[in-house]
Structures are given as C-alpha cells and as structure tokens.
Amino acid sequence: MAGQSVFEVIEGYYLALILDAFLRTGILDRLRDEITTGEAAVLLDEDEAVARALLEFAAESSDIVERAPAGTYRLRARYRSWSSLPFHLHKLVGAYGRLLAQLGATASAPQVPATTSRLAQAYAGLHQEGATLVGVLLRGSDVRSLLDIGCGPGRLLVELAGRDEAFRGWGIDTDPSMCSFATERIRSAGLDGRVSICQHPFEDVESLQMSGLDDVAAIHAGNVLNAFFWPSSARAVDVVSGLTRRFPGRRLFVSDYYGQLTHRRRIGVEYRQTLLQDVAQAVSHQGIPPRDRDAWLSIYQDAGAVLQDVVEGSEAGIRWFLHTVRLGFPAAGV
Ligand SMILES: C[S@@+](CC[C@H](N)C(=O)[O-])C[C@H]1O[C@@H](n2cnc3c(N)ncnc32)[C@H](O)[C@@H]1O
Structure with missing residues (x-):
C-alpha cells in the first residue's frame, strides 16, 4: 500500500479531532438525521462560522459527512446506520488517541522549551x-x-x-x-x-x-x-x-x-x-x-x-x- 503524504496525514488527524468533538457534543448523533450550522454551533458552544467551517471541512475531506439539499449536513448513508461509529471514535480517538497526543509531555529534556510558542x-x-x-x-x-x-x-x-x-x-x-x-x-x-x-x-x-x-x-x-x-x-x-x-x-x-x-x-x-x-x-x-x-x-x-x-x-x-x-x-x- 502506498503511504500517505504528510498533508493527507495531517488532514486525517484534523478530521479525527473534529469527529471526536462532534461525538462528544452530540453533533454526530444529530448527523444521523440532519443538522444546521446554527444547531451545530449551539452544541459546540462556538460561533456559527466556526461550526460551518468544521462541517464544510468534514464534507470536503471525508466520505463520512455530506451536504444535504436543504443546506444542512448529515452522515453519508453508509454511516447513518453504522452503530459502531461512536465505539471506534470513543476508543481509538478519545481513549488511545489522547495517549498519543500526550506522548513526550513529561520528557525531561524537550527540544522545544515550554516557554517557546510552537508557531x-x-x-x-x-x-x-x-x-x-x-x-x-x-x-x-x-x-x-x-x-x-x-x-x-x-x-x-x-x-x-x-x-x-x-x-x-x-x-x-x-x-x-x-x-x-x-x-x-x-x-x-x-x-x-x-x-x-x-x-x-x-x-x-x-x-x-x-x-x-x-x-x-x-x-x-x-x-x-x-x-x-x-x-x-x-x-x-x-x-x-x-x-x-x-x-x-x-x-x-x-x-x-x-x-x-x-x-x-x-x-x-x-x-x-x-x-x-x-x-x-x-x-x-x-x-x-x-x-x-x-x-x-x-x-x-x-x-x-x-x-x-x-x-x-x-x-x-x-x-x-x-x-x-x-x-x-x-x-x-x-
Ligand atoms: C503566519 S506568521 C508570518 C510571519 C512572517 N510575516 C512571514 O510571512 O513569514 C504571522 C505572524 O504574525 C504575528 N501576529 C499575529 N497576530 C498579530 C497581531 N495582532 N499583531 C502583530 N503580529 C501578529 C504572529 O505572531 C506571527 O509571527
């Protein structure tokens, strides 16, 4: 199998984090039917422009979310009835993914001092x-x-x-x-x-x-x-x-x-x-x-x-x- 390019890897990382946020806030559940950007914003406790950007990103970059004709968003048909979707996100992103995100956090000699901004x-x-x-x-x-x-x-x-x-x-x-x-x-x-x-x-x-x-x-x-x-x-x-x-x-x-x-x-x-x-x-x-x-x-x-x-x-x-x-x-x- 050909490897993924660095930007595909980062895109996948962003998508996993966004889907995990959708799961934690109840948006994923609502996506089984349909959700508006305004409703997603309320659930995320975020600005509507941010909610829209996240839903658009998920629709553009994955085969999981799609735009519905009414200007709303929903899961693609094959995921709507897939009951294991929350299970995999809870387990692989929420539980074990968090451990990966924290790797090296307690290393004694980090290459990037905590006082230096990553940017x-x-x-x-x-x-x-x-x-x-x-x-x-x-x-x-x-x-x-x-x-x-x-x-x-x-x-x-x-x-x-x-x-x-x-x-x-x-x-x-x-x-x-x-x-x-x-x-x-x-x-x-x-x-x-x-x-x-x-x-x-x-x-x-x-x-x-x-x-x-x-x-x-x-x-x-x-x-x-x-x-x-x-x-x-x-x-x-x-x-x-x-x-x-x-x-x-x-x-x-x-x-x-x-x-x-x-x-x-x-x-x-x-x-x-x-x-x-x-x-x-x-x-x-x-x-x-x-x-x-x-x-x-x-x-x-x-x-x-x-x-x-x-x-x-x-x-x-x-x-x-x-x-x-x-x-x-x-x-x-x-
Ligand atoms: C994307 S970097 C670009 C750095 C450089 N100008 C270049 O093009 O390579 C943006 C820079 O703007 C700085 N910055 C962000 N908001 C700023 C603000 N409100 N006032 C001044 N600088 C800001 C950031 O700290 C960062 O150094």
Missing part, C-alpha cells in the same frame, strides 16, 4: 536564508525603509537590510518568542543599528512609537492580515484604517493567501494545504480570508485605500498574492 518554533526553524519572492518584489519597488507587521523571526527585514546598506527596518509582532528570534537574528547579522523589533499588536498600530519610524516609506503585512476576518471582515477594515491614520499616503504591501473553505465547494485535492490552513484559521478565531482579489479589494476600499498592483501565484496548494496598496489620507478631524 515561533515553526517559523524560526525554516532555516531559509535566501531571497524571498516578497523581498525581491520590494527591492524591485525601491523600498528602502519598511515597517514589517507580524514580522515573525525577522527573515524579510534581515534579507532587505543585508542587501542594502541604506535600508532601515522596523518589525512588530505580538508573539514574544517571535520577537526574541527576530532580535537575535538581526543582532547576529550585525544589523541591529538599522533594524529594530518591538512587541506590539497590529490592531494598536496608531500608538506605535519606535525611533525614526515616522519617516518610514512603506509597510508590509506578511501573512498577518488574514488573522482579522473573525467574526467578520470589519476587523480587517479596522486595522487597515488604523494604518491609514498612522501612516497616511504610504504604500502598504500585503502578502497573503486566498481562502477557500466555506467560500467554494468541491475544492480540488491540489488545494489540500489551503483547506488545512483555512480550518486552522476558523478554529483559532482568525477567520477565513477572502477568496479572491475582488473580495480583498473591497477591504482596502472600505479602509479608504487603493489597490494599485497585484502579483499572484499558486504554490504548494496555496493561492498566494502580493497586493500593493496606497493608504489614503484621512479627512481632517477623523
């Missing part, structure tokens, strides 16, 4: 030092000073500063582990005189004060604006509006991805990674980002900004983009 560990461990596509495009756009929002471990700032002696950079991130990784990377590259990092949230960018920052020419939001689509896209509009007030008239570069789960149906297997990212976005209450350029355009417009240029591509199951946006000038007194 920071993921990004810091990428060990990719070469030029990034975003870096190449920013240099091509003659960006000589940049505020990188959600800078992670500082890869982009180090890349830009390392290739241009006049470059000045500032990075903000909410994750203290990311800030530590970025600060250390900048220091060991000898760039700490020109690049600085501050732990600060995007949503409070109007109060951000860092030495020299008022002269910054451009802003980059790399895979961070996607965190502002829950409970609705109004939050994304708010953070871009905040940028407009703090940095009127500057260029904003947004690199991110087009979401698919709950926006489309019958999503091709080539977008398996997008589905995984989308369901992770939903359960972490970041929300699933807009599906295409037009939907993102309306975010910028509502924030008083203008979309000036678009570069798009598809790689590793993700439809990514780089948008060049011109921030507006808020009306006097606003």
